Amino acid sequence: MESVNILQTLADLANESGIAQFLRDPLALVMVGIACFLIYLAIVKKFEPLLLLPIAFGMLLTNLLGSEVFHESLFAGGHANWSLFGGAILVESKDLVDLASVTVNNAGAILNSAEQVIGQITENFSVGATLNAAGALIAENGTVLADSVAVIIKDSAAFMTDGQVYSSVGTLLATAGQTITPGLLDYLYLGVKLGIYPCLIFIGVGAGTDFGPLIANPKTLLMGAAAQAGIFIVFIGAKLLGFSNAEAGSIGIIGGADGPTAIWLTGKLAPHLLGPIAVAAYSYMALVPVIQPPIMRALTTKKERQIVMEQLRPVTKREKILFPIVVTVLVSLLLPSATPLVGCLMLGNLMRECGVVERLNKTVQNELMNIVTIFLGITVGATATARTFLTIDTIKIIALGVFAFGCGTACGVLLAKLMNKLTGGKINPLIGSAGVSAVPMAARVSQVEGQKANPGNFLLMHAMGPNVAGVIGSAIAAGVLLSMFG
Numbered sequence: 001m002e003s004v005n006i007l008q009t010l011a012d013l014a015n016e017s018g019i020a021q022f023l024r025d026p027l028a029l030v031m032v033g034i035a036c037f038l039i040y041l042a043i044v045k046k047f048e049p050l051l052l053l054p055i056a057f058g059m060l061l062t063n064l065l066g067s068e069v070f071h072e073s074l075f076a077g078g079h080a081n082w083s084l085f086g087g088a089i090l091v092e093s094k095d096l097v098d099l100a101s102v103t104v105n106n107a108g109a110i111l112n113s114a115e116q117v118i119g120q121i122t123e124n125f126s127v128g129a130t131l132n133a134a135g136a137l138i139a140e141n142g143t144v145l146a147d148s149v150a151v152i153i154k155d156s157a158a159f160m161t162d163g164q165v166y167s168s169v170g171t172l173l174a175t176a177g178q179t180i181t182p183g184l185l186d187y188l189y190l191g192v193k194l195g196i197y198p199c200l201i202f203i204g205v206g207a208g209t210d211f212g213p214l215i216a217n218p219k220t221l222l223m224g225a226a227a228q229a230g231i232f233i234v235f236i237g238a239k240l241l242g243f244s245n246a247e248a249g250s251i252g253i254i255g256g257a258d259g260p261t262a263i264w265l266t267g268k269l270a271p272h273l274l275g276p277i278a279v280a281a282y283s284y285m286a287l288v289p290v291i292q293p294p295i296m297r298a299l300t301t302k303k304e305r306q307i308v309m310e311q312l313r314p315v316t317k318r319e320k321i322l323f324p325i326v327v328t329v330l331v332s333l334l335l336p337s338a339t340p341l342v343g344c345l346m347l348g349n350l351m352r353e354c355g356v357v358e359r360l361n362k363t364v365q366n367e368l369m370n371i372v373t374i375f376l377g378i379t380v381g382a383t384a385t386a387r388t389f390l391t392i393d394t395i396k397i398i399a400l401g402v403f404a405f406g407c408g409t410a411c412g413v414l415l416a417k418l419m420n421k422l423t424g425g426k427i428n429p430l431i432g433s434a435g436v437s438a439v440p441m442a443a444r445v446s447q448v449e450g451q452k453a454n455p456g457n458f459l460l461m462h463a464m465g466p467n468v469a470g471v472i473g474s475a476i477a478a479g480v481l482l483s484m485f486g
Contacts, residue, residue: 058381206348224469255404338479
């Protein structure tokens with residue numbers, strides 16, 4: 001009968017407990033505190049609770065060390081390492097980088113030359129790369145064996161084998177690492193990584209949105225476009241602060257005030273920033289009634305805020321049915337990369353307006369939207385670990401995010417002021433602030449500010465025009481950034 005060392009067993013249990021792991025990594029405990037604070041904001045302050053609550057709880061789960069519900073290693077470098085979902089072996093999980101795009105010969109084992117190795121890795125990472133003479137095995141014919149190449153990436157030694165780069169930490173051997181067993185959120189996160197959840201949410205948004213005000217007054221499309229200027233202004237600001245093109249694009253999209261779009265683009269361009277960008281995007285969406293009014297009042301006069309706009313013309317059913325079809329075709333022809341988001345948005349709206357799929361319309365507005373919101377929130381929150389969240393970059397993202405919101409609001413109002421001058425005072429500039437795509441919250445803010453200046457003023461339907469234009473505009477802006485840096 002095999003004996004059991006009780007003292008050793010108790011020592012092992014104590015060493016593997018959450019308390020012991022928090023002692024080894026106290027920053028994770030800070031993240032638990034941040035998660036609890038966000039839960040407080042969602043429940044008590046009602047800051048965008050439908051998404052902030054799942055995000056906060058996902059953050060809580062991933063930072064309870066030892067729970068093993070989420071592994072960043074499975075998506076290191078932004079790539080899903082599919083083989084690891086079967087419980088494969090990994091060397092230094094947090095430093096694994098997928099180099100599948102580095103070309104090798106037909107056998108998949110030999111790179112053409114040392115010079116090509118350097119050139120290809122430099123191209124893929126946009127940083128200096130060189131061969132480590134001590135670690136490289138060069139054959140007599142001058143070729144370099146792929147499984148014997150050591151390169152320097154971002155000033156840290158690394159080892160490449162079978163199209164992957166492993167950190168020099170550990171044994172540098174793929175068979176000597178740690179076996180990974182995926183957790184619940186690893187599987188659910190695939191919906192974020194593959195861009196599934198944001199597109200499904202856009203179907204629900206389209207089904208719940210009336211595009212009639214935009215169709216009745218197409219000029220408001222310009223306000224929605226102007227409000228997207230904040231995205232590109234903050235893109236430049238992020239570049240000046242040292243972020244890469246892909247990271248700056250992901251940060252800039254916060255200015256679109258569209259959480260699903262921010263998550264969709266960040267998941268493709270800069271997945272390592274997904275946690276802070278998602279928290280910033282949804283926190284600022286909840287703060288639209290706080291952020292926008294001071295900017296709106298500063299850029300308009302009381303006389304402008306009192307302007308009463310004419311009632312919108314009725315929109316026919318045929319127009320409402322043709323609109324989503326025409327927009328989808330035009331966007332796909334001009335900017336194919338934006339088609340997934342815009343197409344899903346228009347599909348939902350077509351379900352709403354056609355009148356023949358009422359069951360589907362109700363499903364995507366309610367059941368589907370709620371289920372996907374839960375999955376999206378929890379898995380996005382799971383990416384907010386201490387290693388990725390508690391950084392100087394997170395502080396920069398938070399600051400740039402509020403600046404992006406402010407710039408988007410200001411640009412929308414300023415263009416509305418210009419349109420008011422050109423139309424002889426027929427447009428209330430307050431509706432320009434609704435060009436950010438926080439539907440319908442931004443439109444309600446325009447309505448509230450208009451009634452403060454003139455109790456008989458009703459701007460809600462007029463503000464919905466630029467508001468839904470902003471949804472389309474932010475999706476198109478995301479497509480532009482993806483086509484440029486994806």
